[in-house]
Amino acid sequence: MSRALTRRRAAAAIVTAALLVPLAACNGKDEGKKDGGGAKSAGDVPKAQLTVLAASSLTDVFAKAGAAYEKEHPGTKVKFSFAGSQELAAQVKEGAPADALVTADTKTMDGLKVDVGTPTVIAKNRLVIATGEGNPKKIHGLKDLAGSKLKVVLAAPAVPVGRYSKQVLDAQDVDVKPVSQEPNVRAVLSKVEMGEADAGLVYKTDADTAPDKVDAIDIPDGQNAVASYPAATLKASENAEAAAAFVKWLSTPEAQQILRKAGFQKP
Structure with missing residues (x-):
């Protein structure tokens, strides 16, 4: 070559x-x-000022979850408005400006199908009997709540926890005449904490927030009710993408760990 x-x-x-x-x-x-x-990634989620309507029983755990979310998503702020699920539903129907909704039951969420996106259950809960510290009235189970000398407070029937309470009491054929019916679970807990009631039916996670003020009497699984917490975006949200990102985040391992630590059960 x-x-x-x-x-x-x-x-x-x-x-x-x-x-x-x-x-x-x-x-x-x-x-x-x-x-x-x-x-x-977190950096791709639009920065926004989110307003989340949430059931009263999520008050403490969502304060921690919101802080964790804001840390992970700089520039995004999450503001929560807590109330009974039935009150939140009324706010949504009235057009209250908000971005996402988390209720303490699927029934309330299902009644808002025209207003919300596809809901996802993020946690579950169970009822306990809350009594004064030390259980001075020696309450051991649901049937004890029928005692005529007991002052028992329940949530109103329209409230998810009130509906669950009626369900478990009726199933055990226990006739309770409450001294008051409250608008949300925190109001029930407060009555017991202040000594205005001897006992009340609340979620386990609510009783756990006041261990030095109330005792929690467990209700056997066979007599109990399971509360499901669905989360969804609101179709009227002006921050649709950011709201969807927050709702999706509630099912992530980080958010689920916060919920588990607060006593909520797996979805």
């Missing part, structure tokens, strides 16, 4: 290699974009 031919082939190889380098770089960039096209 002549030296001239060898030199020409070498030069052609150099030119070909030079042309292939930028093509490889382009392919690498495209591949990178393709790989990054999955779930959005």
